[in-house]
Amino acid sequence: MAVDITDKAFISGLIDKEKRAQRQGGRWLVIPILVLTIAYLTPLYYLFVTVFKTTQEYATKGVLELPEGLAPIVDNAVQAWTIANLGQAAMNSFSYALIGGALAVAFAAAAAYGMTRLHLIGSNGWFMLIFTGTLFPFQMYLVPLLFGYQRVGLINTWFGMLLVYVAICIPFPLLVLRNSFSAITREVDEAARIEGASEWRVFTSMIVPNAMGPLIALFLLQFTFIWNDLLFSSILANGIEVRSIMVALQSLQGTYSTLGPNVVITATLISSIPTVLLFIALRKYFMAGLQLGTK
Amino acid sequence: MPVTASALISPEILKDARRRERRVAWQQTRTAWLFIAPAVTMVTLFLLLPVVFNVILSFTKWQKFTGLDQFAGFNNYARLFRVPYFSEALGNTAIWVVGAVAFPLAVGLGLALLLRNIPFQETFKSLFFLPRVLAPTAVGAIWYYVYAPTGVLNSAVSGITGTPFDFGWLFDPATITGSVIVTFVWQTVGITMVLLLLGLAAIPKDPVEAARVDGASNFQIFRHIVWPLLLPTVLVVTILNVAAGFTTFDLLWVMASSFPGKRTLSLAVYMYYESFSNGAWAYGSAVAVVLGAMVITVSALLAVVQARVSKNIR
Numbered sequence: 377m378a379v380d381i382t383d384k385a386f387i388s389g390l391i392d393k394e395k396r397a398q399r400q401g402g403r404w405l406v407i408p409i410l411v412l413t414i415a416y417l418t419p420l421y422y423l424f425v426t427v428f429k430t431t432q433e434y435a436t437k438g439v440l441e442l443p444e445g446l447a448p449i450v451d452n453a454v455q456a457w458t459i460a461n462l463g464q465a466a467m468n469s470f471s472y473a474l475i476g477g478a479l480a481v482a483f484a485a486a487a488a489y490g491m492t493r494l495h496l497i498g499s500n501g502w503f504m505l506i507f508t509g510t511l512f513p514f515q516m517y518l519v520p521l522l523f524g525y526q527r528v529g530l531i532n533t534w535f536g537m538l539l540v541y542v543a544i545c546i547p548f549p550l551l552v553l554r555n556s557f558s559a560i561t562r563e564v565d566e567a568a569r570i571e572g573a574s575e576w577r578v579f580t581s582m583i584v585p586n587a588m589g590p591l592i593a594l595f596l597l598q599f600t601f602i603w604n605d606l607l608f609s610s611i612l613a614n615g616i617e618v619r620s621i622m623v624a625l626q627s628l629q630g631t632y633s634t635l636g637p638n639v640v641i642t643a644t645l646i647s648s649i650p651t652v653l654l655f656i657a658l659r660k661y662f663m664a665g666l667q668l669g670t671k
Numbered sequence: 672m673p674v675t676a677s678a679l680i681s682p683e684i685l686k687d688a689r690r691r692e693r694r695v696a697w698q699q700t701r702t703a704w705l706f707i708a709p710a711v712t713m714v715t716l717f718l719l720l721p722v723v724f725n726v727i728l729s730f731t732k733w734q735k736f737t738g739l740d741q742f743a744g745f746n747n748y749a750r751l752f753r754v755p756y757f758s759e760a761l762g763n764t765a766i767w768v769v770g771a772v773a774f775p776l777a778v779g780l781g782l783a784l785l786l787r788n789i790p791f792q793e794t795f796k797s798l799f800f801l802p803r804v805l806a807p808t809a810v811g812a813i814w815y816y817v818y819a820p821t822g823v824l825n826s827a828v829s830g831i832t833g834t835p836f837d838f839g840w841l842f843d844p845a846t847i848t849g850s851v852i853v854t855f856v857w858q859t860v861g862i863t864m865v866l867l868l869l870g871l872a873a874i875p876k877d878p879v880e881a882a883r884v885d886g887a888s889n890f891q892i893f894r895h896i897v898w899p900l901l902l903p904t905v906l907v908v909t910i911l912n913v914a915a916g917f918t919t920f921d922l923l924w925v926m927a928s929s930f931p932g933k934r935t936l937s938l939a940v941y942m943y944y945e946s947f948s949n950g951a952w953a954y955g956s957a958v959a960v961v962l963g964a965m966v967i968t969v970s971a972l973l974a975v976v977q978a979r980v981s982k983n984i985r
Contacts (some may be wrong), residue, residue, distance in 0.1 A: 419814060497697075501852040512963050521717070523952070603806070606920075625812065637891070643812075647808075647809055653800070
């Protein structure tokens, strides 16, 4: 078949046809995708019907059946809230996540500034030292931290728990911010320095505003990590005044639990609200944060 | 410093300039120390020292309610190989690592290819990503009831087959590991899919179009053009999931809360159980050291492979 490949109209016609075919193929795909999505979301559907059931209703009805009314959620929430002391636990976790996440990202940003914008002798060595903190599994920190915390009296304290979260959340943001700060043109801060700005000034008013995207994304990731943590808080701070929301949630669940699934599931819903809301509100930053992790 | 001008400048001035430069460098280094000090202090005190201490502890006899006074040599490590729980936990960890790598990759790639060219892609992407935002503890609690004898899965099975079905998925040693891995995949497949979609989007269109014009089948295009270019992304995802496979704890601990043999479900659980449920702190440290050595070795090997593959593509 002789085809004039220099004929632009012919070529673009071909491409259009191809694209249309692809889109039409895509339209067909929507059906299997919808089926998959529904199957995939079944556990979440189960969550939403269960929180509106009473314990008796849960026992007698099918697990995926719709509830009779919406009212039981109030009683479920009150039960979960009072038995597990969820209010206190939520406040604890919120303060750990907010303060811990912010401090960790701030410390990582300052360190990244020192490593990329200032003449730091042995910069790579310092970086490797902190980067080492991403290599070890968390299981290697647990027993020594428990030992040290018992010795210095930080066990079961709010401050002690916060310190661990800050430390854990520094290495990864540093890794990312070192790259982001390197990408900011040097002319910006050189000019400010010639004008006589202090390094602190250059850091806070030149570099930080230029890296707001990654900073927010990193803070979100660390906030979510701390809020979701069970491992560290179950060992270092399981007292009722300092324990995290996940430790409280876990105390409701399991063999020895006498509560109905409807109460436990309501507690999981309550404990997931902050991170889910953050995700919905700041989805763009979350997705950006993921990409940061792979570079 | 302009080198061409150096011939015109006297050595004295040159030496002076060098000294000044060195002084400025030191000044900057000292300022930089202030900037890195908080991060370095925190990481050293709370992460690196504990790791060193963990290794030391693993050679002692320290337990709950006893002093830290006796060294045990390699006794803790020797015990690992005598205790059947450890080898069982090791075997299950191997299953976890393979499962946590293979299934998210296979399902995630399938989803990514399905979702690549469809309307409302962003909505579907977000829906599949949502479970990742939930805490593993919360996900474990939900799935605990999904797998319960009267739970969602069994109701679905009896609904389809028409006969009552009340199998305890999380009570049987034969099914518990696979069941928890399914939950793990449910929670993490979204992130794998998003990363693979990014990798797919970065593949240039020209070679694909050219191959299609030449009459290559979809499978041929995938096998010979898409897959090699996607390989670096696949390896990044693999590195992330290998680490998760070795260290997943929350999900197992919550979902296995009714399983009597839960200590054998993985090394991460075994370490926690021995250290904190049994109070065998030194022995738990030894388990942690073994786990750490394995994670670091496997991750390092994968990182080398990844670096080589990325270089070949560029």
